[in-house]
Amino acid sequence: MNYLVLFAKIIFCLSVLLLINCASLNKQECLNADWQSIGFEDGSRGYSSTRIGNHRKACAKFNVKPDFDLYQQGYSQGARQFCQPRNGYNLGLRGASYGVICPGDLQDRFVMAYREGKEIYRVKSTLNAYQKNLDHLLEVMDANRDEKADLEHQLITGKLSKPQRIAIIKRMRELEKEKDEVSHKIDEHEYQVAQLRENLRMLQLNSGNY
Numbered sequence: 001m002n003y004l005v006l007f008a009k010i011i012f013c014l015s016v017l018l019l020i021n022c023a024s025l026n027k028q029e030c031l032n033a034d035w036q037s038i039g040f041e042d043g044s045r046g047y048s049s050t051r052i053g054n055h056r057k058a059c060a061k062f063n064v065k066p067d068f069d070l071y072q073q074g075y076s077q078g079a080r081q082f083c084q085p086r087n088g089y090n091l092g093l094r095g096a097s098y099g100v101i102c103p104g105d106l107q108d109r110f111v112m113a114y115r116e117g118k119e120i121y122r123v124k125s126t127l128n129a130y131q132k133n134l135d136h137l138l139e140v141m142d143a144n145r146d147e148k149a150d151l152e153h154q155l156i157t158g159k160l161s162k163p164q165r166i167a168i169i170k171r172m173r174e175l176e177k178e179k180d181e182v183s184h185k186i187d188e189h190e191y192q193v194a195q196l197r198e199n200l201r202m203l204q205l206n207s208g209n210y
Contacts, residue, residue, distance in 0.1 A: 024051065030059035035067040036074035043078025046087070048099030079103065085113035085210040092117020095125070116207040123203060127196040134189040141182050148175045 025033070033055075042051050052075075055066050083102035088110040091098055095118065102110045151168050154160065160168070 024054040025058045027062050030055075030062045030064040033059070033064065033066070035070040038066075039071035039074030039076075040078035040081075041074075042071075043075040043100060044081045045078070046082045046091070046098045046100045049075050049079075049101070050099075076103070080106065083107070083110045085109045088112075088114035089117040089208055089210055092119070093121055095121040113210055116203075120200065120203050120207060123196055123200045127193065127200060130189055130192045130196060134186065134193060137182055137186050137189060141179065141186065144175050144179050144182065148172060148179075151175075 025038075038055065039052070043049075049072070052066055052068065052071050055071075059066065079100050080103055082100055083106040088098075092114040098114070101107075151172050155165065155168055158164075
């Protein structure tokens with residue numbers, strides 16, 4: 001078989017699969033659409049109301065046009081179900097954004113809860129970054145210590161020429177300087193990690209009561 005033809009067929013099949021997966025509604029869903037229920041589902045999942053544009057594009061190829069009024073009725077009801085503080089808080093905890101515009105009577109509490117969760121997410125992310133850097137610095141310190149010990153062993157037991165001894169002593173001085181620099185960074189990171197952990201503990205203690 002011609003490999004170019006085979007490759008083209010594979011690309012075509014993948015393209016079809018992507019179109020199917022990306023479409024918001026399939027043919028059967030478009031033909032049997034309950035637009036109020038679809039709107040409710042979108043609203044309750046926190047989608048933006050502009051998602052109806054995706055439905056319009058998906059159904060246009062089947063000559064089906066969404067009923068905007070019914071969709072909007074359902075969407076408004078679904079948005080009220082979604083716009084609860086607990087949902088806002090959990091979204092923030094995941095670092096996710098939301099597209100739904102909450103009704104006025106629900107907006108303030110939802111946004112407040114979302115910001116509390118988002119702050120915990122931010123502190124956790126910062127803590128993880130500092131902890132990762134700290135782990136790396138500790139590995140660097142261990143490698144420094146091992147190399148220095150090996151060089152000291154060579155100086156004591158090895159039969160070295162004068163240039164070799166000079167090179168080893170020079171490298172040991174470099175390692176000592178590096179150790180001081182890394183040690184200082186470790187102290188800074190340990191302090192930051194401790195502060196962030198305490199900050200996170202207090203945030204978790206005072207948040208999420210919804």
